[in-house]
Amino acid sequence: MRFDRMITAVDAHAAGEPGRVITGGVLDVPGATMLDKMAHLRDHADDLRKLMLREPRGYPAANCNLILPSTMPGVDAGYVIMEQVEYPAISGSNTICVVTVLIETGMVPAVEPITTLRLESPAGLIEVQAEVRDGRVMSVTFRNVPAFAVHLDAVVEVPQLGSVTVDVAWGGMFYVIADAERFGLRITPDEAGDIVRIGEMVKLATQEQLPVRHPENPDLTSGVTIAQISGPAHAPGSSRRNAVIVSTGQASWDRPGSWTGAIDRSPCGTGTSAKMACEHARGRLGLDQPFVHEGILGTTFTGRLLAETKVGEYPAVVPTISGRGWITGFARYVVAPDDPFPTGYTLTDIWATASEAGE
Numbered sequence: 001m002r003f004d005r006m007i008t009a010v011d012a013h014a015a016g017e018p019g020r021v022i023t024g025g026v027l028d029v030p031g032a033t034m035l036d037k038m039a040h041l042r043d044h045a046d047d048l049r050k051l052m053l054r055e056p057r058g059y060p061a062a063n064c065n066l067i068l069p070s071t072m073p074g075v076d077a078g079y080v081i082m083e084q085v086e087y088p089a090i091s092g093s094n095t096i097c098v099v100t101v102l103i104e105t106g107m108v109p110a111v112e113p114i115t116t117l118r119l120e121s122p123a124g125l126i127e128v129q130a131e132v133r134d135g136r137v138m139s140v141t142f143r144n145v146p147a148f149a150v151h152l153d154a155v156v157e158v159p160q161l162g163s164v165t166v167d168v169a170w171g172g173m174f175y176v177i178a179d180a181e182r183f184g185l186r187i188t189p190d191e192a193g194d195i196v197r198i199g200e201m202v203k204l205a206t207q208e209q210l211p212v213r214h215p216e217n218p219d220l221t222s223g224v225t226i227a228q229i230s231g232p233a234h235a236p237g238s239s240r241r242n243a244v245i246v247s248t249g250q251a252s253w254d255r256p257g258s259w260t261g262a263i264d265r266s267p268c269g270t271g272t273s274a275k276m277a278c279e280h281a282r283g284r285l286g287l288d289q290p291f292v293h294e295g296i297l298g299t300t301f302t303g304r305l306l307a308e309t310k311v312g313e314y315p316a317v318v319p320t321i322s323g324r325g326w327i328t329g330f331a332r333y334v335v336a337p338d339d340p341f342p343t344g345y346t347l348t349d350i351w352a353t354a355s356e357a358g359e
Contacts, residue, residue, distance in 0.1 A: 004342070005335040007052070009064075010105060012097040014140075014325040015299035017266035019097030020052060020064045023107065033071050034078045035219070038087050038122040041066070041080055047343045049082040050355075054344025057333055060084065060248045060351060061262040063091070065098050067107070070120040076108050078120040084262070085247045089123035089145070089220045090172035092269010092301065092321045096140045099130055100325035103137050110135055123172060123220065141322040144269065146309050147171045147277035148316035150212050158205040159253060166202065168210055170311070171274030171319070174224045175244075176206040180231030187231045187241045187296055195296075197259040199227035199245035200352075204253070215312025228271045233294055240275065241294040244268040249352030260352040267295035269321040272303045280305055280317050287317075 008024030026048065031037035041048065051057060052064040063083050070078040079098050081091045088094075102108045103115055110132050117128040123145045131139040151168040156176075158164050167177040180187050183198050206224045214220045229243045244264040251258040264271070272293040279285035291303040301323040309316045335342050346355045 002337065003334040004337050005051075007333045009052075009331050009333060010101045010327055011329040011331060012100055012325050012327045013265070014093035014096035014100075015266035015295060015301060015323050016297045017093040017264055018062055019094045019325070020062065021098055021101040022052070022064065022066045023101070023105070026066060029068060029080070031071070034068070034080065034120045035089070035122040037068060037078070038080045038089075039219070041082070042087050049087075050343040051335065052333065053082060053084055054346055054355070056341065057344060061246070061265060063094055065094050067098070067102070072120050072125065075118045075120050075125065077102060080122060083246060085249065086225055087122070088173050088270070090121045090126070090270060092142075092144070092172075092272065092323070093264070093266040095119070095121070095126060095128070095142050095269065096323050096325040099128055099140045099142070100137045100327060103130055103132060104135065104327055137325065139322055139324050141320055143306070144273050144319045144321055145172055146311050146316040147273040147319050148311050148314040149278045149281040150174075150314065151210055152278060152281060154210060156202065156205045156209045158201050161198065161201060164202055164205070166206060167278045168206065168212060168224060169274035169277045170214065171272070171277060172270035173226050174212055174221055175226055175228050175271055175274040176203055176210075176224045177228045177230050177275060177278065178202050180229050183229075185229060185231065187229060187243050189296060192263055192296070195229055195243045195263060196245050196261045199229055199243070200247065200251045200259045200261055203227040203245070203247075204251050215314065226271070228268070228275065230275060233292070234298065235294060238292040238294050238300060242267060242271060242275065243296045244271040247352060249346065251352055257348060258352045260348070260350065263296055265295065265297055266299060266323070267293040267301040269301055269323065272301050272321060273319040276303050276305055276319055277317055281315065
């Protein structure tokens with residue numbers, strides 16, 4: 001049988017968050033840097049993201065990563081991250097999945113007990129140390145891009161919710177962070193629907209009232225694209241608990257049914273970086289102190305601040321994130337010539353917005 005497309009991928013998760021990794025079927029993408037390659041995919045070849053993340057091959061909580069040759073000398077590999085509504089410059093759980101797949105499938109040589117990797121993300125060079133035992137990746141620690149707080153204790157007016165005090169910070173994406181206690185939330189799985197609705201509403205209000213851009217690279221993102229609900233830790237020894245809401249379409253005040261998204265199943269690496277930047281700005285988290293962040297499933301990432309720096313006019317910190325990934329499967333995804341959904345579809349029963357068939 002002939003197929004129009006065949007893509008080889010390894011499915012994985014990091015602390016519960018799925019991160020599919022494309023290892024074959026895409027030779028390369030035009031661009032002088034990984035950021036350029038990301039922009040090319042976004043602007044000229046977005047069909048790949050739709051194919052892999054929408055139904056019937058994907059679902060709302062899915063993420064995908066494309067392994068590409070690096071454009072930098074002496075770098076092991078490049079990768080572009082694809083999510084439901086954007087191409088993040090960097091992602092913690094996806095980076096952990098990529099490293100796990102690269103090492104455990106032999107795409108890069110495994111060195112025990114520590115394998116050191118240099119990866120090129122759209123955000124730039126990412127230094128990685130992976131603890132390896134008997135060919136298995138037991139832990140991944142990566143040095144993230146500098147994180148910084150833009151707004152602390154800002155107030156946004158949210159229809160139906162009233163005045164909400166928030167922080168806005170960059171951890172690789174721009175986050176709006178709101179306290180769970182304000183809404184009577186403990187960040188437990190049974191609250192997932194309420195968390196998504198509240199997070200999406202707070203995010204949309206923040207986008208309208210607190211516009212932000214990256215001071216050194218405005219092409220990385222346009223404003224706040226993701227919300228985080230933050231609360232006290234549940235387990236002894238943890239620092240905080242969080243739920244990050246990943247949008248599955250464009251929410252709107254005119255469409256109450258559009259408050260639909262997917263909670264990051266992991267503690268979220270870029271969200272942890274953004275939260276640590278806020279804690280450091282308030283004087284509550286010093287350098288080289290572990291910050292154990294719980295996700296909604298109770299799994300944890302451990303963050304640590306290595307140094308202070310500046311990003312544009314903002315005081316910033318350099319974080320590391322540590323966590324573990326697991327391979328869950330190997331697959332070949334194909335598109336038949338007569339498949340009516342070559343770029344997938346979405347329906348508003350579980351997605352924020354519906355797509356036109358074949359769009």
